[in-house]
Amino acid sequence: MKKSIINDDDNFSLALKEEINLRQEQINLEEIKHLSSEDQNLFVEYGIAPKTETPYKNVIHAFEYWASKTPENTAAIFQNLSITYKQLDDEATILALILKQKGIKRGDKVGLYTHRSLEMLIGIIAVLKLRAVYVPQDPRIVPKNMLSEITELSNIKIILTQSDYSEKLDFIKSDDLIQIDIELEKEIYKNLYGNIRLINHVNDNANNSCFILFTSGTTGTPNGVEVTHKNLCNILYNTPGNLGISPGIKVAQILNISFDMAAWEVLGCLGNGGTLLIRGKDIEETAKQANVIIATPTILTSIDAEQCHEIKAVAVAGEPCPVILANTWSKKCDFYNCCGPTETTIVNTMKKCVPNSYELSIGKPTPNNTVYILDNDKKPVKVGDVGVMWAGGDCVTKGYINNDELNKTRYAKDIFLKGENIMFNTGDLGRWDENGELIHYGRIDDQVKIKGFRVELDAITKIIENFNEVKRAVTLKHKNHLVSFISLIDQRATETLLNHIIEAIERDLPYYYVPSEFKFLDELPKTSRGKIDKRKIRTSYLK
Known part of the structure; x- marks a missing residue:
C-alpha cells in the first residue's frame, strides 16, 4: 500500500482527502520532496486539477452531434443572414468535397483567410470534416x-478565402x-444539398491537429502553434470552459479569427449547440443581444x-483584468477572469468572480490540467512565494x-506527472493565495x-485601474524611467485624479515604483486581437 503524503491529523474532510490521494497517484513525489509536508499537500491540492471525462475527442464530433440532434436550430446569424445547423453542415460538406477533389486529406494544412462571416464558419467545418488542419488569418x-x-x-x-481578397x-x-x-453559388452544386454525406471517419485520434495559430513572437517573426482536438475539447466542452452554452444560448462572435479566443467563441458555441452572433462594425450592438461574451478586458471596457x-456569462483573458471591470460585470452575470497563452489552448485557469472583490485571482487550473509555480531551476517554490x-x-x-530551438526553450518533459507528459513555460509570474487560487x-x-x-509594471497598472474614473491603463519603461498611459471615462477629471493616483502608488508600493510621467489618452490603441497595443504606444508616444 502506498503511503499518503497527507497526515491523518491534517484538517481535511474525508472527501477532500480521497480526492487529493487520487491526484497524488499521478505525481512523482521524488520531485517535490524538498517541500515541507504541508506544501507537498498543497502542491497537489492547488496545482493538480481533478480528472474528468471529456465528452468528445474531436471538435467535429461535437458539431455533428448538434447538426443531427437540432438540425433546424439556428447555428449563426450575420447581419441579416442566418444559417441553421443543417444548412451549415450541408454547405460545409459540399466545400469539403471540393477540397477533397483537390487532394486535401487528413493532416493537410488549409489556409482560412477570411473576415468574420458565414463563409468563415463554412470553411472551418469543411476543413475539419476532412480531418485537415486550418490556419486562420x-x-x-x-x-x-x-x-x-x-x-x-x-x-x-489550399487557401479558402472570399472574393474580396483574391488579388491580395x-x-x-x-x-x-x-x-x-x-464557389458555393455555382449551379453544379445546387442539386447536391441534403443528398450527400462524407464517409464517416473512424479511429479519430484526439492528438491530431485541429488548427495552427500564429503569435507575433518577441522578434516580430510569426510563430505557429499547433493545437490538437484533445487540447480544444478539454476546454470547450467541459465545465467551466463551456460557459453554460447550450441550445438557445446566443454567443457573441466579436474577436479576430486569428486569435485563439475566437475559437472559444466559434467552436465553443457550435460544439455546445448554441447560436453564434457574428458582429459587424458595432461590437456593442452584438453584445446587447448576446447571452455569452468572450473578450479581452480592453474590448469589454467598450461595452x-x-x-x-x-447576458448570462462573460469570460475575459489575454491581458490583466481591472478589478472595477470585474466587479461591474459580476453583478450582472457569471464573470470569469481567465489566463493562459495560446500554447496552453486559449486558457488553462479560470476564476468565477464575485462582486466587490478587492484583488482578482486567475483561479485554478481547469479540469485535466496542472499549474506549477517553479523557480529558475524548475523546482517548486514554497507555496505562497512568487515564481x-x-x-x-x-x-x-x-x-x-x-x-525546434524555441520548443526546447518553452516546452519540457513534465517531471511532476507520471507518464509521458509535457509542460509549458507560460512566461507569467504568479503565486498561490490562501484559497488555493493563482x-x-x-x-x-x-x-x-x-x-x-x-519593478513589476503590472503592479503599478493595477493600482491605477482601481480608480473608477479610469477605463484602461498601461505602464512602460522608457529609457531609465517609468511612464503610465491612462484612458479615462471622463477626461475632465485629469488633474485631481492624478494626485490621487500618485498618492495610492506611494502608499502601496516602494518609492521607485512611482512613474516619472503620466500621459492621458482618449483611448489606448488596440491590437487586432483586442489587447492594449504596447508597441504602438512606444512608437507613437515615447521618443
Whole structure:
C-alpha cells in the first residue's frame, strides 16, 4: 500500500482527502520532496486539477452531434443572414468535397483567410470534416508579405478565402485558391444539398491537429502553434470552459479569427449547440443581444454592461483584468477572469468572480490540467512565494511548427506527472493565495530594472485601474524611467485624479515604483486581437 503524503491529523474532510490521494497517484513525489509536508499537500491540492471525462475527442464530433440532434436550430446569424445547423453542415460538406477533389486529406494544412462571416464558419467545418488542419488569418489586417510567409511556414496546400481578397493572395496559384462565396453559388452544386454525406471517419485520434495559430513572437517573426482536438475539447466542452452554452444560448462572435479566443467563441458555441452572433462594425450592438461574451478586458471596457440585458456569462483573458471591470460585470452575470497563452489552448485557469472583490485571482487550473509555480531551476517554490507559472496536462499544445530551438526553450518533459507528459513555460509570474487560487504578477518580460531595483509594471497598472474614473491603463519603461498611459471615462477629471493616483502608488508600493510621467489618452490603441497595443504606444508616444 502506498503511503499518503497527507497526515491523518491534517484538517481535511474525508472527501477532500480521497480526492487529493487520487491526484497524488499521478505525481512523482521524488520531485517535490524538498517541500515541507504541508506544501507537498498543497502542491497537489492547488496545482493538480481533478480528472474528468471529456465528452468528445474531436471538435467535429461535437458539431455533428448538434447538426443531427437540432438540425433546424439556428447555428449563426450575420447581419441579416442566418444559417441553421443543417444548412451549415450541408454547405460545409459540399466545400469539403471540393477540397477533397483537390487532394486535401487528413493532416493537410488549409489556409482560412477570411473576415468574420458565414463563409468563415463554412470553411472551418469543411476543413475539419476532412480531418485537415486550418490556419486562420484575417486578410483585411494582415499584410500580404506576412500572409505569404505564414502560407509557406505552414506548408499550406489550399487557401479558402472570399472574393474580396483574391488579388491580395496572388502569391499562390489560382488553382489552389477557393473563393467560398463564389464557389458555393455555382449551379453544379445546387442539386447536391441534403443528398450527400462524407464517409464517416473512424479511429479519430484526439492528438491530431485541429488548427495552427500564429503569435507575433518577441522578434516580430510569426510563430505557429499547433493545437490538437484533445487540447480544444478539454476546454470547450467541459465545465467551466463551456460557459453554460447550450441550445438557445446566443454567443457573441466579436474577436479576430486569428486569435485563439475566437475559437472559444466559434467552436465553443457550435460544439455546445448554441447560436453564434457574428458582429459587424458595432461590437456593442452584438453584445446587447448576446447571452455569452468572450473578450479581452480592453474590448469589454467598450461595452456598456447596463445595455446587456440578456447576458448570462462573460469570460475575459489575454491581458490583466481591472478589478472595477470585474466587479461591474459580476453583478450582472457569471464573470470569469481567465489566463493562459495560446500554447496552453486559449486558457488553462479560470476564476468565477464575485462582486466587490478587492484583488482578482486567475483561479485554478481547469479540469485535466496542472499549474506549477517553479523557480529558475524548475523546482517548486514554497507555496505562497512568487515564481514562474508552468502549465501541464491536456491543455499543452504540440508546439511551434518548424522551430525546434524555441520548443526546447518553452516546452519540457513534465517531471511532476507520471507518464509521458509535457509542460509549458507560460512566461507569467504568479503565486498561490490562501484559497488555493493563482494571483497573477504579470509577465517575466514586464519586469524591469529602475534605479537598480526590480519593478513589476503590472503592479503599478493595477493600482491605477482601481480608480473608477479610469477605463484602461498601461505602464512602460522608457529609457531609465517609468511612464503610465491612462484612458479615462471622463477626461475632465485629469488633474485631481492624478494626485490621487500618485498618492495610492506611494502608499502601496516602494518609492521607485512611482512613474516619472503620466500621459492621458482618449483611448489606448488596440491590437487586432483586442489587447492594449504596447508597441504602438512606444512608437507613437515615447521618443
